[in-house]
Amino acid sequence: MRRRLIGVVGSSRGTEAQLRLAYEVGQLLAQRGAVLLCGGMTGVMQAAAQGAREAGGLTIGIMPGANAYESPPNEFIEIALFTGMREGRNYLIACASEGLIAIGGGYGTLSEIALGLRMGKPVVLLDSWQFHIAGEPVEVLTAHNAHEAVELLWPRLPHQP
Template identity: 30%
Template sequence: MPHVVTVFGASGVKPGSEPYEEARRLGRLLAEAGFTICNGGYSGTMEASARGAREAGGAAIGITNAVFDPKPANRYITEERKAPDFFERLRRLLTLGDAYICLKGSVGTLTEFSLAWTLIQTGAVSPRPLICVGPAWRAVLDAYGAHLPVRPKDFALVTVVPTVEAAITALRDALRCPSGH
């Protein structure tokens, strides 16, 4: 079974916008590299990454939330798995992923990133890549470092890269995957 990469990011980005196209490109690159993507199954980054994966012939698992019923998963999701609430949805997104890639987002994305980081840091999940794309994440980590007692070994659990292309390289390196997975 291919590695599953959970993608986190903003739900409000619109088709054609730079963040949407970045997420779409990420989904395509992940599928081309042989990965299955997983995300929250709805709009914005979730739709874009699933769309990119599907356009490249890949699969996209959407972990949706019964709280949002009757809102359907986006049309690019190949497999919907409905969680009964936010907590179970988060648990499934985090346990299903063999790796996590965080794009620019808002409060929900920050929550997902922080929980993923905590699970890796505490050993609650096996070690896995946590890759953040873009300068906003460097600023977030710098703020953590300036204002919270985070240890250097904990910062080492997070990889910040400038582009989605660099995220694929970092992912392959972390999972020790050959080019073309």
């Protein structure tokens, strides 16, 4: 049976609080049987992968470089998919994920949130970006802790064909 793929995106640095959130999100996703998809680097990506692995989950890193010398995967990545496409890999993460959880984040994370929303994926934000257009806030699903993030995401995931 095909496995659910959930993307966790976030900064390669991340604050202590964000790393803790990422770890917990990774754990919860693994406990629900989902595969963790992430950018494979440090910070939020690493903490989420660690959480998933320590809960027995499978972790996939969609890497920007063409090999491990160019973009070394963090030690909790079981499957490193080297793309050689740099930030183009942000599109791949958004496209391959059935839903996304964004934690903290820089501009790379912002691009993944935007691409996910553009493609109609459910995206839940945790201590992350807020957007306004024409002075008005744009509503995006926002959670206050890891549990809430996963609870918000789950019913919005597509049914698998």
